[in-house]
Amino acid sequence: MTPHLRRSVRAIILDEDDRILLCRFVFPHPVVPQQAKVVWAAPGGGVEAGEDRLTALRRELREETGLAITADPPHVWHQEVVDAGHVPGFDGIINDYFLVRAKHFQPRGELTDDQLAAENLAAFRWWQLSEIAGYRGPELFSPRDLATPLTALLTAGTPDQPVQLGL
Structure with a gap:
């Protein structure tokens, strides 16, 4: 039987200094495993x-960050997690990640603070790769080893085909 997977899109938003914008999600958001309290993930x-995926990406970015994109960003990563407990009502999730270059900005989308909180989105933060690679705190990243694919993206550039990610 084919698993029922939630389809999602995410933006790897990099500013002019190669900092990545991440959202701080608190339990019980789908990217936050039950044993964790917080996960930093791409918007x-x-x-x-x-x-379609790009229409969804544009909507999500407007709603969450206020960023409006017109060009079609490259599809850089693909992630499939098949785990019935990962996303309520689904057998897992598919995340397609797109690379968006933008000037540094203060995220402020169309959603109110209450609407963001209802989606368990608590904060935004720009991270440097070295901060992610050196992080030893209790909060997680999604994907867990975000530093590895991000390093490859920053050093090798946009891949010809989306890179397959693990959990």
């Missing part, structure tokens, strides 16, 4: 019925 979310 984005579910693809709604009738949407």
Whole structure:
């Protein structure tokens, strides 16, 4: 039987200093495993019925960060997690990540603070690769080893085909 997976899109937003914008999600958001309290993940979310991935990405970025993109960003990473406990109501998730270059900005999307909180999104932060690679605190990243694919993206550039990510 084919697993019922939630389709999501996420943006790897890099500023002119190669800092990445991440969202701080608190339990019980799908990217936060039950044993953890917080996960830092790329902005984005579910693809709604009738949407293609890029339409969903544009909507999610406007709603969460206020960033409006017009060009079609490159698809750089693909992640499939099949785990019935990972996303309520689904057998897992598919995350497609797109690279978005932007000038540094203060995230402020269309959603109110209460709406963001209802989605368990608590904060935004720009991170340097060295901060992610050296982080030893209790909070997690999604994907867990974010530093590895991010290093490859920053050093080798946009891949010809999306890189397959693990959990």
